[in-house]
Amino acid sequence: MDGYLQSLLGILLSAILTENFILVKFYGICPFMGVSKKIDTALGMGMAVTFVMALASAACWAVDALVLQPLGLGYMQTVAFILVIASIVQVVEMFLKKSVPALYKALGIFLPLITTNCAVLGVALVNVQKQYDFLRSVINGAAGGLGFTLAIVLFASVRERVDKADCPESFRGYPITLIAAGLLAMAFMGFSGLKIG
């Protein structure tokens, strides 16, 4: 039992730090670039993504283990997962609209964007590839989301200053933002020496 708990903790820490979804694995760069102009919106996006990733990990695990594998339809994973994710996002959107309108308003525009966030489909596919069980899949999804939130919030605070900086004309806009992201990725390389589990 101890070994199992340890492996869960290992998944949690490595998904946040050593294998950070954005800065090491490059999942979800589009929202990372698009929604990191302000800390508030970055935090909102991060929370929404974390929630959907945990939910999607659980649902995709269930679909894979209970439907696709018994029927020998493993090759339909990509199609099945993207449909599951799209419907989860839709359901979450409707649920929040009815029951937590305040949160819905705060996240509003980000919710539909999450369907095409490769972090969500990515985590579902990686869970299957690594043959995680249900609990490990959910932890990996939630931790991946937390790592995403950490990176995007950190980066938003860097970017608020970078945008005001005086830099050569050709570098204005995306190039300097990418270079700033590169420096942040370099900082995260420091975690790669960490041995977990």
Add this chain to the structure above:
Amino acid sequence: MNFKKQLHEGLLTKNPVLAQLLGLCSVLAITTSLFNGLGMGLSVTIILICSNVLISALRKVIPSQIRIAAYIVIIAGFVTVVDLMLQAFLPELAESLGVFIPLIVVNCIVLGRAEAFASKNGVLASAVDGLCQGIGYTVALVIMCVIRELLGAGTFGGGLLNGGEGIRIIPEGYPAMQMVMPVGGFLTLGFVIAGFQYLTTRMRDKKMEEAK
């Protein structure tokens, strides 16, 4: 003549990576060797052409309320086909691209072209558009690959030339490992886009001067 214009758009003015900044995940993640870049570029080009053709052919049948869901299913179908083909015929490529092949489903370039072009234009024009955008994407990938591989591993054409080893240009021990690591992806793309912006503004200024 339309082909020329579309190719110009795909390569320069509307280059999916350098001008529109779409599909950056794969651009940053897999551009560590020429083999990876060409393989990914070709896969995306094939998927773009196929999905553009089918979506354009079905554009009058698909109800507009559910069009995005329909597009995603069509794209996912083609991605699965390409994924299985790669696993069967080019297992080394499938191995090194890993999860980024199935992730083409959520690559904004493919869905973006479906929504912006294929849903409004005829089948032939959509096929040409898919080809041109695919070429633009591949060119951007290859540029990234060549720079990162040269600086990071010191070779050219890794996975393809010289029995998969690549041609060594910088002697061993000198290349900066960081360039083939995540950091290098961000830095290289930043510099490549900066260079691209510099070139396009210079070209525009020249044109304006000529007009005067």
